[in-house]
Amino acid sequence: MSVSTHGHRRKITHLPGFWGFLFISPWLFGFLFFTAGPMLTSLWLSFQKYDLVSVKYVGVENYRRLFFEDPLFWKALKNTIFYAIVSVPLGIICSLSIALLLNQNVRGQKIYRTCFYLPSLVPSVAASLVWQWVFNADNGVLNTMLRMIGITGPQWLQDERATPWAFAIMSLWGVGGARMVIFLAGLQGIPDSYYEAAKLDGASAWHCFRRVTLPLLSPVMFFNLILGVIGSFQIFTSAYVMTGGGPNHASLYYALYLFQNAFEYFKFGKASAMAWVLFSILLLLTFIQFKASKRWVHYEGGDK
Amino acid sequence: MMLMLASHTAPDVMRVDHYNFPSLVKKGYFYDLTKLAENDPTFHRSDFFPQAIEECLYKGRLFGLNVLFGGDLIYYNKSMFRSAGLDDPAEMAKKGLWTWDKFRECAIKMTKKDSDGRVVQFGFGAPGSSATFPVLACAIWGMGGDMLSKDYKHAVFDSPGAIKAFQMIADFRWKDHCSPTQAQGENSLYTFEGGKLGMVFDFMGMSPRFRKVIHSFEWDVCPVPKGPFGNTTLCKGNQLVMYSETAHPKEAWRLERFITGEATEAELYVRRRRCFPTRKAMAYSPEYLKSNLPPFNNWVFVDAVEHSRPLPINDRWSEWMTAFNSEIDNLIAGRESDAGVVLRRAKIKVDKVLADEAGF
Numbered sequence: 177m178s179v180s181t182h183g184h185r186r187k188i189t190h191l192p193g194f195w196g197f198l199f200i201s202p203w204l205f206g207f208l209f210f211t212a213g214p215m216l217t218s219l220w221l222s223f224q225k226y227d228l229v230s231v232k233y234v235g236v237e238n239y240r241r242l243f244f245e246d247p248l249f250w251k252a253l254k255n256t257i258f259y260a261i262v263s264v265p266l267g268i269i270c271s272l273s274i275a276l277l278l279n280q281n282v283r284g285q286k287i288y289r290t291c292f293y294l295p296s297l298v299p300s301v302a303a304s305l306v307w308q309w310v311f312n313a314d315n316g317v318l319n320t321m322l323r324m325i326g327i328t329g330p331q332w333l334q335d336e337r338a339t340p341w342a343f344a345i346m347s348l349w350g351v352g353g354a355r356m357v358i359f360l361a362g363l364q365g366i367p368d369s370y371y372e373a374a375k376l377d378g379a380s381a382w383h384c385f386r387r388v389t390l391p392l393l394s395p396v397m398f399f400n401l402i403l404g405v406i407g408s409f410q411i412f413t414s415a416y417v418m419t420g421g422g423p424n425h426a427s428l429y430y431a432l433y434l435f436q437n438a439f440e441y442f443k444f445g446k447a448s449a450m451a452w453v454l455f456s457i458l459l460l461l462t463f464i465q466f467k468a469s470k471r472w473v474h475y476e477g478g479d480k
Numbered sequence: 481m482m483l484m485l486a487s488h489t490a491p492d493v494m495r496v497d498h499y500n501f502p503s504l505v506k507k508g509y510f511y512d513l514t515k516l517a518e519n520d521p522t523f524h525r526s527d528f529f530p531q532a533i534e535e536c537l538y539k540g541r542l543f544g545l546n547v548l549f550g551g552d553l554i555y556y557n558k559s560m561f562r563s564a565g566l567d568d569p570a571e572m573a574k575k576g577l578w579t580w581d582k583f584r585e586c587a588i589k590m591t592k593k594d595s596d597g598r599v600v601q602f603g604f605g606a607p608g609s610s611a612t613f614p615v616l617a618c619a620i621w622g623m624g625g626d627m628l629s630k631d632y633k634h635a636v637f638d639s640p641g642a643i644k645a646f647q648m649i650a651d652f653r654w655k656d657h658c659s660p661t662q663a664q665g666e667n668s669l670y671t672f673e674g675g676k677l678g679m680v681f682d683f684m685g686m687s688p689r690f691r692k693v694i695h696s697f698e699w700d701v702c703p704v705p706k707g708p709f710g711n712t713t714l715c716k717g718n719q720l721v722m723y724s725e726t727a728h729p730k731e732a733w734r735l736e737r738f739i740t741g742e743a744t745e746a747e748l749y750v751r752r753r754r755c756f757p758t759r760k761a762m763a764y765s766p767e768y769l770k771s772n773l774p775p776f777n778n779w780v781f782v783d784a785v786e787h788s789r790p791l792p793i794n795d796r797w798s799e800w801m802t803a804f805n806s807e808i809d810n811l812i813a814g815r816e817s818d819a820g821v822v823l824r825r826a827k828i829k830v831d832k833v834l835a836d837e838a839g840f
Contacts (some may be wrong), residue, residue: 227839228486229507241840313663334662334813421802423809439482441799442503443839 222448238449249450251425252433258340259429260408263347268400270351272393275359276385289360296353304417307346308333311418318345333419336426343427346414355400362396363389391474398473402465406458430454485509490723492732493739495547498535501719503795505538511722513542516733523737529785531715532758545740549717550684550756551784552618554704555775557590559697560601560678564589569679570702570777580622580648583679583705587658590678602670603658604679616681617714617791619645622707628792628834635830637804637823641709646811647819654814662813672699683716684756684781691753691773701775703783715788717758756781796833803829 188194197204222239225232242249278289295303310317311332319329330338370388379387390397412431415421421428421436434454438447484490485504496504504510517523525533528546536544556569566586572578587603594600620626625641628634636642652659660670660677672680673693681704690699704713720739722732738744742759749757750768757763763785769778807826810816 225839227507228482238840308666312666312669315669331663331813333666335815422806423813424806424815436802440802441796442482446840 218448218451221445222452224445226444227442228444234445238445239453242446242449242453248425248428248433252428252430255340255426255428256409256411256430259343259347259411260405262341262344263408264401264404266344267347267351267355267404268397270348271355271400272359272397274352275356275363278356278360279363292352292356294352296350300413301417303349304414307349307414308418311342311346334423336424339419339423339426343411343414347408347411355404358396358400359393362393366392392476394473395475398465398469402462405461405465409454409458485723488725490725492723492726492728493735494721494723496544496719496721498716498718498790499793499797501535501544501721502538502793502797505543505721506795509724510543511724511726511729511732513544513722513733513736516729517542520733520737527760528758529760529763531785531788531790532717535717535790536719544719544721545736546717546758547720547740548685548755549715549758549785550781551715551788552681552683552704552713553780553784554604554679554702555672555682555686555690555699556679556702557672557675557677557697558700560590560675561586564678566590568702570700570780573703573706573780576706578703578705578711580619580705580707584648584652584656584658587652587678588656591658599657599660599664599670601676602660602678604652604681605660605665605670605672605677616645616649618704618712619649619707621712621789622705622709623648624707624709628794632792632794632834634834635800635804635827637830638820638827643820643823645707646808646823650811650814650817650819653812654817685754687775688752688754699774700777701780702777703780703787711787713784713788714791715785716791756785796838800830800833803833
């Protein structure tokens with residue numbers, strides 16, 4: 177009897193993945209109770225009318241109203257897509273450029289790296305307040321500089337035509353942050369021997385970048401693209417602090433409108449439905465990106 | 481606090497801004513104080529300004545006691561008025577001469593530019609677009625307009641009076657240039673305490689701050705200007721409420737009575753002059769009206785409440801205000817210049833919100 181118990185015990189600890197699951201169990205526990213639980217609750221809520229007091233089952237009414245009766249939902253979605261289309265490529269190009277510069281062997285390299293990383297340490301509310309100054313139409317840094325070269329800058333945060341661009345510009349604030357560090361790590365993972373070989377074959381600096389750096393960096397690029405798209409769809413703090421969604425809803429982003437519905441208008445059913453629509457959109461976008469990635473992402477040692 | 485209320489863990493006594501009171505009281509979060517008030521021999525409704533009680537009522541029952549209460553009025557830079565050769569607005573008000581025309585004339589005369597054409601001081605400051613409407617409600621009422629119908633079921637911004645008022649407010653900025661635009665007004669570039677605004681609309685609650693920071697010029701308060709339909713201004717307060725599930729209603733009532741009590745009001749509002757008292761006898765007392773510290777025209781605070789009415793804040797307030805402001809932004813930011821066109825569009829939007837079933 178004792179032998180079999182002993183043997184049984186041995187079996188559990190020898191199960192494949194036992195230690196792995198044991199070590200990630202705090203995360204698993206957290207995920208199940210603090211993420212998956214609320215997620216499922218919000219899915220249930222999206223079929224209810226819930227104003228914090230009474231819950232009433234309404235079927236797909238929340239979704240129907242969103243799609244067919246709420247122009248602000250579409251406006252918020254449009255604003256967010258515009259922001260993603262402009263800010264994601266712009267951010268990736270800038271982060272990569274900074275990473276390339278910081279990858280050079282120059283004196284004070286570490287100081288530069290720290291300096292470029294610093295802005296992303298500033299809390300986003302503080303950064304938003306600083307940017308409010310930058311965008312001030314009369315006395316802001318941006319328009320003062322534009323004035324110096326003879327251009328009259330727009331009323332960045334008061335003119336609905338300029339506001340979407342202001343937010344896209346502001347998204348550059350974080351380009352020296354985590355994304356840049358990931359690019360830098362990717363760059364440092366490329367063996368020097370590849371560049372030496374390319375140079376021996378007479379490749380120019382551009383060719384080295386185009387034919388060696390970019391393909392080898394493509395998995396990192398892919399990772400940053402996925403995170404960038406997801407991140408850009410979640411823009412909230414800057415709009416909440418700087419404009420509150422104005423002027424004339426020009427900066428009403430998806431997450432902000434969702435927040436307003438939940439915590440200002442107490443429409444938790446509608447807000448939950450919005451959350452699930454956003455989740456579906458992001459899932460679809462990520463799926464498309466994974467499919468498309470087969471064409472351009474190069475994994476060393478694997479198939480294309 | 482919303483989460484505490486929703487999860488049944490709210491404290492016994494809470495302070496709620498009146499902007500949120502109607503939507504929360506409707507959800508049944510607050511304790512009905514009517515009985516407690518009736519059984520308290522020291523509590524007499526007639527002691528208070530009727531507006532202070534009115535804000536705390538829901539379906540005729542008492543659900544709160546008012547704190548931080550008062551009427552909207554004007555703080556003015558006395559030194560700036562004098563150096564522009566203008567009469568004192570409080571004196572003009574006493575004689576019935578303080579009209580919107582006079583207000584405009586003073587605002588234009590006090591606006592000054594430097595040699596580069598940049599404005600160094602403005603006649604008056606209207607707060608940013610979203611705050612414009614409540615604070616300048618006096619303009620709408622003064623011109624005979626209103627915001628919502630009596631039953632709060634639909635918007636009446638398209639009435640001639642309201643259109644006239646909003647046109648006037650927009651013109652102050654874009655035609656007369658005597659009030660900072662949103663961009664100019666951002667980041668506190670032109671503030672009253674900085675001596676760069678001749679007049680600013682606000683409540684008595686600003687007095688302690690102004691007293692503390694203003695040393696370089698004289699200032700005081702005057703009533704809002706008079707329009708063809710009078711000078712009704714808005715009054716607003718916060719409500720001290722009790723959680724409906726409190727286990728200690730008697731103790732909570734005692735705490736509320738202490739915080740809003742006579743002794744507290746006498747100390748905080750009369751002696752320290754921090755805010756406006758809710759009790760009539762206290763506001764009319766010589767101790768309150770006569771002050772050694774600015775502002776000296778304390779009769780204006782009383783006058784403001786006497787000529788005041790509450791804003792049409794209902795349980796959908798923040799929702800319809802968002803719809804309203806999205807249109808008014810166009811006018812206040814100068815993208816459109818015809819108040820009538822903008823307000824008619826705003827009415828359609830707000831009506832849609834008000835007609836819609838709540839909670840969707």
